[in-house]
Amino acid sequence: METTQAVLAAEGLRYRYGETVALDGVDLRVGPGECVALLGPNGAGKSTLVTLAVGLLSPQQGTVRILGGDPRRAATRRRLGVAQQTLGFPNTLTVGELVSGAAVRGGLRAVAAVAILAELGLTDLARRRVTKLSGGQKQRVQLAMALVTEPALLVLDEPTVGLDTRARRDFWQILARRRARGTAVLVTTHLIEESRAVADRVVVLDRGRILADAPPEELVSRLPDRTVTVRTGLGRDGLERLPGVLGVSGVSGEDSLVTIQTRSPEDLLRVLLDRDPGLSELRVRDVGLAEAVVALTGGEKAAA
Numbered sequence: 001m002e003t004t005q006a007v008l009a010a011e012g013l014r015y016r017y018g019e020t021v022a023l024d025g026v027d028l029r030v031g032p033g034e035c036v037a038l039l040g041p042n043g044a045g046k047s048t049l050v051t052l053a054v055g056l057l058s059p060q061q062g063t064v065r066i067l068g069g070d071p072r073r074a075a076t077r078r079r080l081g082v083a084q085q086t087l088g089f090p091n092t093l094t095v096g097e098l099v100s101g102a103a104v105r106g107g108l109r110a111v112a113a114v115a116i117l118a119e120l121g122l123t124d125l126a127r128r129r130v131t132k133l134s135g136g137q138k139q140r141v142q143l144a145m146a147l148v149t150e151p152a153l154l155v156l157d158e159p160t161v162g163l164d165t166r167a168r169r170d171f172w173q174i175l176a177r178r179r180a181r182g183t184a185v186l187v188t189t190h191l192i193e194e195s196r197a198v199a200d201r202v203v204v205l206d207r208g209r210i211l212a213d214a215p216p217e218e219l220v221s222r223l224p225d226r227t228v229t230v231r232t233g234l235g236r237d238g239l240e241r242l243p244g245v246l247g248v249s250g251v252s253g254e255d256s257l258v259t260i261q262t263r264s265p266e267d268l269l270r271v272l273l274d275r276d277p278g279l280s281e282l283r284v285r286d287v288g289l290a291e292a293v294v295a296l297t298g299g300e301k302a303a304a
C-alpha cells in the first residue's frame with residue numbers, strides 16, 4: 001500500500017506526434033526523496049515524458065500529477081525545478097540576475113539566490129554574463145535556478161554532461177542533501193553506470209513503453225552475471241554448445257575475440273582450455289548496467 005503521496009504520478013500516458021507514437025501507455029511514480037533515472041535509446045520517449053511531467057505538453061491520453069496537482073497550472077509548476085539542456089539563457093543577463101529572477105518567479109525574494117549561489121560555488125561568478133561562462137559553469141547556473149525555490153521535484157535532463165569528475169561528484173552531493181530533505185529527482189541520462197551509483201530506481205523506456213522499472217542492482221541481476229572475453233579458434237557453433245553458455249558475440253572468423261555470457265565462468269574456462277589450448281587474452285567481468293539496458297532494449301544504441 002502507498003502510504004505517502006507520490007510527488008510525480010503519471011498514469012496511462014499516451015502521446016503521438018502525427019503518426020509517430022512517442023509514449024504508448026506509461027505509468028510512473030516518484031516518491032519524496034527518491035531519485036529515478038530514465039534511460040533508453042534515442043527516440044525512446046524520454047523527453048516527451050519529461051515535457052509532459054513539467055506541464056509544457058498536455059497528455060493526449062492519461063494523466064500526470066505533481067503532488068496531486070496539474071503541472072499545466074502555474075501553482076503546481078512552482079513546486080518543480082527544471083534543468084534542461086535545451087533551455088537557453090537570455091544572453092544579456094548575469095548569473096546573479098538569472099538566479100534571483102528564478103527565485104522571484106517562484107514567489108521568493110531575490111535575496112534567496114545568495115545561499116544557492118554559495119552552495120554551488122557560483123558567488124564569484126554572480127556578476128558575470130552567462131555568455132562568458134564555460135559549459136560546466138552554465139550547467140551549475142541551471143541547477144541553481146532549478147534549486148532556488150526548494151522544489152518538491154527536480155527534473156534534470158542529462159545534467160552531468162560536460163562536467164568533470166569533481167564537478168560531477170559535487171553535483172550528486174548537492175542533490176543528496178536535497179533528497180535527504182524530501183526533494184524527488186527525475187533524471188534522464190545516457191550515463192548508465194552513473195545511474196547505477198545514484199539512482200534508487202532505473203526506468204528503461206523504449207519505443208514509448210516502460211521495459212523495466214527497478215532498482216539498478218535488480219536490473220543487473222536479471223542478466224547472466226559474468227562475461228568471459230577470450231581470443232579463440234573455436235567457432236560459434238562449438239562455443240554455443242559449451243556448458244552454461246547463454247550467448248556468444250563477436251565471432252568474426254578464425255581466432256576471433258569473442259564475448260561469452262555465462263552464469264558459471266569457472267566451468268566454462270575449464271572446458272574452453274581443454275578444447276583450445278591456444279586460447280589467449282582472457283578477461284572475466286561482471287555485467288554492467290549498460291549491458292542490462294542494452295539487453296532490455298535489444299540494441300547497442302542504449303549503451304551509447
Ligand SMILES: Nc1ncnc2c1ncn2[C@@H]1O[C@H](COP(=O)(O)OP(=O)(O)OP(=O)(O)O)[C@@H](O)[C@H]1O
Pocket residue numbers: 017020021022040041042043044045046047048049
Ligand atoms: N516535435 C516532434 N515532432 C515529431 N516527432 C517528434 C517530436 N518530438 C519527438 N518526436 C518523435 O517522438 C519519439 C520520441 O522522441 P523523444 O524526443 O521523446 O525521445 P528521447 O528518448 O528523448 O530521445 P533522445 O535520447 O534522442 O533525446 C521519436 O520518434 C521522435 O522522433
